[in-house]
Amino acid sequence: MTDAFLDACRAAVGSEHVLTGDQDTAPYLTDWRGRFTGRCRAVLRPADTAQVASLVRLCAGYQVPIVPQGGRTGLVLGSVPDASGTAVVLSLRRLQRIRAIDTFNRTMTVDAGCILYDVQQAALEHGLLFPLSLAAEGSCSIGGNLATNAGGTGVLRYGNTRELCLGLEVVTAQGEVWDSLRGLRKDNTGYDLRDLYIGAEGTLGVITGAVLKLFPQPKAAITALVALASPADALELLKLTESHAGPTLTGYELMSDVCLRLVASHFPELPQPFPERYPQYALLELSSHESEQHGVALLEAAIERALEAGVAQDAVVATSIAQSRALWAIREHIPLAQAAAGNNIKHDISLPISRIADFIDATDARLTHAYPGVQVVCFGHLGDGNLHYNIAPPEGVKHDEFLIEQAAINRIVHDSVADYGGSISAEHGIGALKRDELPRYKSPIELNLMRAVKAALDPLGIMNPGKIL
Ligand SMILES: Cc1cc2nc3c(=O)[nH]c(=O)nc-3n(C[C@H](O)[C@H](O)[C@H](O)COP(=O)(O)OP(=O)(O)OC[C@H]3O[C@@H](n4cnc5c(N)ncnc54)[C@H](O)[C@@H]3O)c2cc1C
Numbered sequence: 001m002t003d004a005f006l007d008a009c010r011a012a013v014g015s016e017h018v019l020t021g022d023q024d025t026a027p028y029l030t031d032w033r034g035r036f037t038g039r040c041r042a043v044l045r046p047a048d049t050a051q052v053a054s055l056v057r058l059c060a061g062y063q064v065p066i067v068p069q070g071g072r073t074g075l076v077l078g079s080v081p082d083a084s085g086t087a088v089v090l091s092l093r094r095l096q097r098i099r100a101i102d103t104f105n106r107t108m109t110v111d112a113g114c115i116l117y118d119v120q121q122a123a124l125e126h127g128l129l130f131p132l133s134l135a136a137e138g139s140c141s142i143g144g145n146l147a148t149n150a151g152g153t154g155v156l157r158y159g160n161t162r163e164l165c166l167g168l169e170v171v172t173a174q175g176e177v178w179d180s181l182r183g184l185r186k187d188n189t190g191y192d193l194r195d196l197y198i199g200a201e202g203t204l205g206v207i208t209g210a211v212l213k214l215f216p217q218p219k220a221a222i223t224a225l226v227a228l229a230s231p232a233d234a235l236e237l238l239k240l241t242e243s244h245a246g247p248t249l250t251g252y253e254l255m256s257d258v259c260l261r262l263v264a265s266h267f268p269e270l271p272q273p274f275p276e277r278y279p280q281y282a283l284l285e286l287s288s289h290e291s292e293q294h295g296v297a298l299l300e301a302a303i304e305r306a307l308e309a310g311v312a313q314d315a316v317v318a319t320s321i322a323q324s325r326a327l328w329a330i331r332e333h334i335p336l337a338q339a340a341a342g343n344n345i346k347h348d349i350s351l352p353i354s355r356i357a358d359f360i361d362a363t364d365a366r367l368t369h370a371y372p373g374v375q376v377v378c379f380g381h382l383g384d385g386n387l388h389y390n391i392a393p394p395e396g397v398k399h400d401e402f403l404i405e406q407a408a409i410n411r412i413v414h415d416s417v418a419d420y421g422g423s424i425s426a427e428h429g430i431g432a433l434k435r436d437e438l439p440r441y442k443s444p445i446e447l448n449l450m451r452a453v454k455a456a457l458d459p460l461g462i463m464n465p466g467k468i469l
Pocket residue numbers: 032067068069070071072073074075077078079092112133134135136139140141142143144145146147148149150151152153201202203205206207208427428431464467
C-alpha cells in the first residue's frame with residue numbers, strides 16, 4: 001500500500017532516512033530507563049535545518065504528530081511516542097555540526113544534534129569552558145538539553161541550560177525557520193521567544209541550532225567531602241563557604257549516609273572516605289582562576305572555620321585529580337547503585353534553599369509514618385535547591401512490588417514540596433510521566449496561559465502532543 005505522506009518524506013530526506021521496519025525503529029521507541037515502549041508511523045532522520053523544515057511542513061500538511069528526539073536520555077518519557085503509532089519520531093542526531101566558535105564573543109554556534117560531550121571538548125580545544133555537565137553527557141544532545149532546560153552539576157555558578165544560551169534557530173510548528181543565532185548578551189526588543197522554546201520539551205517547535213555561552217577555563221578545580229550531622233548543617237556550611245569563597249564555589253552536592261552505604265554495597269571497589277559514619281555529607285567543588293594552591297587555601301580555610309564552628313564533623317580535601325575523581329565517583333554512583341538495587345520511586349524536586357532541611361525532616365517523618373521502614377535515598381544539587389528524593393522499599397519488600405505504592409508516595413512527597421513552596425520538577429521536566437500531576441500543583445491561570453502559548457505557536461497541536469499539557 002502506498003503512503004503519500006511517507007513517500008513525500010522519502011523524497012525530502014532520502015528513503016534510507018525514513019525508517020519504518022520494526023527492527024529499524026525499535027532503538028528510538030523505548031525510554032532510557034526502559035519503562036515504556038511506544039509505537040510510531042516512522043522515524044525521520046533529517047540531515048540539516050532545511051530538511052527538518054521540509055518534514056515539519058509535510059507533517060503539518062498531513063496533520064501527523066511529531067516527537068522530536070535527541071539522545072533519548074530524558075527521564076520523563078518526553079522523547080518517545082505514545083502507543084497509538086500515529087506519530088513520527090523526528091531524530092535530530094544527524095545534525096552534528098559545530099558551526100562556529102567566536103573566542104572574542106565567547107560563544108559557540110552548534111547544530112541541535114551535537115552531543116554535549118563533543119561541545120565541551122570543542123570549547124576545551126579553544127581554552128574555554130562550556131560548563132553544562134551531567135552524567136548523560138556522552139549521549140544527550142544540545143537540542144535535548146535546551147528543550148528540557150537541563151541542570152547538572154554546574155548550575156550553582158553557571159546556571160541552567162537557559163542561562164547558557166544566547167540564541168536559537170527553531171523550525172516552527174508550521175515549518176518556518178526562525179533564525180536568532182546572533183549571540184547577543186543584551187536584546188530587549190519584545191517578548192523573549194527563545195525562552196519560550198527552551199524548556200518546552202519539543203511541544204512548541206523543533207530546535208535546530210543554538211548559540212552557546214562559553215567561559216574562561218579555570219586553572220584548577222578542587223574537591224572536598226565534608227561529613228555533617230544534619231541537612232541543617234549542610235545549609236550552614238553552604239552559607240559559610242559561599243561567603244568565604246564567593247563565585248569560586250562551583251559545586252555543592254548533598255548525600256545522605258543511606259546513599260553512601262548503598263554505593264558501598266554495590267560498588268565495594270570505591271574507597272570509603274571516612275573511618276566513621278556520619279548522617280550527611282557535602283561534596284564541594286571550588287574552581288580557581290589563579291592556581292591550585294589558591295583554590296586549596298580558600299577551601300581549607302572555609303572548612304577549618306566550619307570545623308571550629310561545629311558545623312562540620314570531619315573533612316577530606318582531594319590533593320590530586322585521582323582523589324578528586326574518586327570523591328565525585330561516589331556521588332555519580334548513587335543512581336547506578338540505586339538501579340542495581342532495583343526499581344524505586346523517584347522525585348526530582350526543587351525548594352527554596354532555606355527550607356530544604358525542614359522539608360527533609362517533615363517529609364521523612366510523613367513517609368515513615370505511612371510506610372514504616374521505608375528507605376529515603378536523598379541526594380542532589382543542594383546549592384541549587386534541587387534534591388533527588390527517591391524512595392526504596394522497607395527491608396524484605398521486593399522493589400517491583402513496592403512500585404504499586406508509586407502514586408500514593410508521589411502524593412505525599414509532592415504535596416510536601418508544595419507545602420514548602422517548591423516545584424515537582426527541578427530539572428528533568430514534565431514529559432508524559434508527570435503530566436497528570438501538573439494541574440494539582442500549577443494554578444489554573446498559569447495552566448491557561450501555558451495552553452494559550454501552545455495554541456498560538458502550535459495551532460494544529462502536532463508538536464509532541466500529550467507531553468507537558
Ligand atoms: C544518567 C543520566 C543522568 C542525568 N542527569 C541529569 C542531570 O544531572 N540534570 C538534568 O537536567 N538532566 C539529567 N538527565 C536527563 C537528560 O539527560 C536530560 O534531560 C537531557 O537534557 C536530555 O537530552 P537528550 O538529547 O537525551 O533529549 P531527549 O531525551 O531526546 O529529549 C528530551 C525532550 O526534549 C525534546 N527534544 C529533544 N531534542 C529536541 C529538539 N532538537 N528540539 C525540540 N525538542 C527536543 C524531546 O521531545 C523530549 O521532550 C540525566 C539522564 C541520565 C540518563
